[in-house]
Structures are given as C-alpha cells and as structure tokens.
Amino acid sequence: MASKYIILDTETTGTTEEDRVIQLGYMVLGSKKIEVHNEFNSSEIPIKFGAMEVHGITQDMIINKPLCKETDAYKRLVELNNDNNYMIIHNAPFDLGMLKKEDFDVKMKVIDTLRVSKHILPDEEAHRLQYFRYKMELYKDEKKEADKLGIEVKAHDAIGDVLILKLLLSKLKDIVIEKYPDSNPVEKMVELTKTPIIIKTFKFGKYKDKTLEEVASSDTKYLKWMLKSMDNLDDDLRYSINSVLEK
Numbered sequence: 001m002a003s004k005y006i007i008l009d010t011e012t013t014g015t016t017e018e019d020r021v022i023q024l025g026y027m028v029l030g031s032k033k034i035e036v037h038n039e040f041n042s043s044e045i046p047i048k049f050g051a052m053e054v055h056g057i058t059q060d061m062i063i064n065k066p067l068c069k070e071t072d073a074y075k076r077l078v079e080l081n082n083d084n085n086y087m088i089i090h091n092a093p094f095d096l097g098m099l100k101k102e103d104f105d106v107k108m109k110v111i112d113t114l115r116v117s118k119h120i121l122p123d124e125e126a127h128r129l130q131y132f133r134y135k136m137e138l139y140k141d142e143k144k145e146a147d148k149l150g151i152e153v154k155a156h157d158a159i160g161d162v163l164i165l166k167l168l169l170s171k172l173k174d175i176v177i178e179k180y181p182d183s184n185p186v187e188k189m190v191e192l193t194k195t196p197i198i199i200k201t202f203k204f205g206k207y208k209d210k211t212l213e214e215v216a217s218s219d220t221k222y223l224k225w226m227l228k229s230m231d232n233l234d235d236d237l238r239y240s241i242n243s244v245l246e247k
Contacts, residue, residue, distance in 0.1 A: 004030035006080055006108065007088045007169065009161040010095045011055045014048035021098050022047065022062050023055075024073045025158030027149070027166060028080065034149055037073040038159040041065050068102045081107050086186065090114050090129045090165055092193070111186070112193040113168055118236075119192045120175050129164055138167040199240040212244045220245070 008026035013019040020043040028035035040057070042065040052058055068074050085108045089095045092112035099106070117127045125131070133139050146153045146163055153160045176185040176192075202208050207215050207222070216223060223241050226233060 001084060002030055004028050004080060004085045005088060006077070006085060007162050007166050008077075008095060009089070009158040009165065010098050011057055011158050012051065012098050013043050013045045014051045015094075018045055019048070019051075019098070020045045020101060021068045022057055023158045024068060024071065024077070025162050026073070026077065027159075027162055028076075029166075030085075035076075036149060036151060036159065037076060038157070038162075039065075039071045039073040041068040041071050041074075043067070074102065074104070077104065083107050083109065085109070086111060086190070088113060088165065088169055090161075090168070109190050110193055111169075111189045113165060113172060113189075115195075115197065116172055116176070116189050116192045117168075118197050119195065120172065120179055129161060129168065132168050132171075133164050136168065136171050138164055138171070141167055196239040197236040198243065199234075199237050212240055213247075216244045216247075 006026050006028050008024075010021045010025070011023035012021055021041065022043050023038075023040050025038040028037070040062050042062045047057060047059055047062075081104070087096075087106055087108040088111045090112070091114045092110050096106055096110070113129075114127055117124070117132070121127070124135070133142075142153065142163060145167060149163075151159060151163060153163060172189070173185045176183070176188050180188050199212065201211050202215070207219075212223070223245060227238060227241055
C-alpha cells in the first residue's frame, strides 16, 4: 500500500499541561486527490487570552462544537495512524503532545520540519514557520496553492499554516537532496528528526555569542550548573553541553 503524508497543525487553548486542542487542520498527500481536514472543536479548558492573541480563536467560535475526539478530522487521523504513513509537523513535540492528551499516540514516521531545518540550515537567523514564509518567499505561491487545493485561507486558521508547511517541506526536501544525494530524502528527514542537533554557540545568558567549547574551557562549573539546575533546558542544548564536557 502506498504511503500517505499527513501535514498537520493544531491550535490550542494555551501551552501548559492543562491546555487542549481547539482546532485540528491537516492535509493528506499520497493519492490523486489531496484530502483537506480543518475543524474547530470545543474544550473543557477555556482559551487563555495569550493564546487568543496568537491565533485569534475566541470562546464563541467553539461553542457547541464537538470535542476533539468526536470530530471527523480526529477520526480520520486515527484511521491513518500506522507505520506505513508519515506525519509532518513544524515543532512536532508540541502538537503531538497536545494530541496525546486526546489519546492519540502517533504510530506514523515523524518528520519535524523545525528540526530538519535546524540541521540543514544551521546559520539561519530563526527557524520559525513564518520566518521561512518570508525568507523563502513561500507567500508568493500561497494563493496559487490554495486555489489549486480549493482552500480558503483565513487569518487565525490552522490550515493556513499547513499550506505554508507544505510549501516549506518541498523546499527542505530539495536542500536535503542536494546535501545528501545518496539518501532517500524523505527517510533522511525522518532520520534528521531523530538526530540531536549540536549547538555550538550560546544565544542567551551571560555567555551569549560565546561557543560552548570556550565556556567549557573557562567556566566548566557554569555548564554543570546548567545541567543540574535548569529543568527547562532545551534537549539539544543539554546534549551539546554533555558532549563538550565529555571532551
């Protein structure tokens, strides 16, 4: 059976442990006709004002909507959830973490375009989806792509980000083919998603713009303090600090 590629985004009530999905949007590629799913859903958790500021979804927009697990979009996602298919998300841990609260445990192979972009474009100023929308001029193809797929792109709509992600995925795939000509580009992106990113330079704190190796030579205690005391330390930074200390 041919693999399908699910390009997905969620909008949520916020970003804390208690928060939940209020919009599920995704496209399914891999057959002649592209499936488009985009549904609002209600939640027992009220939408936080900070979240409203980001996505513009207000409480009245989800009144009387079904719960996430009751939507057609969720039910179809469950049908697609097998190891023959691929899930493509920008910053996958966040969306997959939110879906896990809805009892969705991903069985698909995962491509996190955020991690892939950090691997293959390490010198970019940022790796956010909207950054690439403008840096790669994806917005120029957005309207044409939306018309082709029969999508009405609205502000504050998850499917709009999915559309941009589809365009970004194509660009990243071309770069992966160029950098790894002997690899299957899709499988290489799956591999890069699982591969830790080596961070070479601090981007914050008292050692901003200093390399980890420089700090390891001058202030090893600080790096050890970070590992011990910073519970929210980025996993890649933790991996990189441990690597430089082992040297």
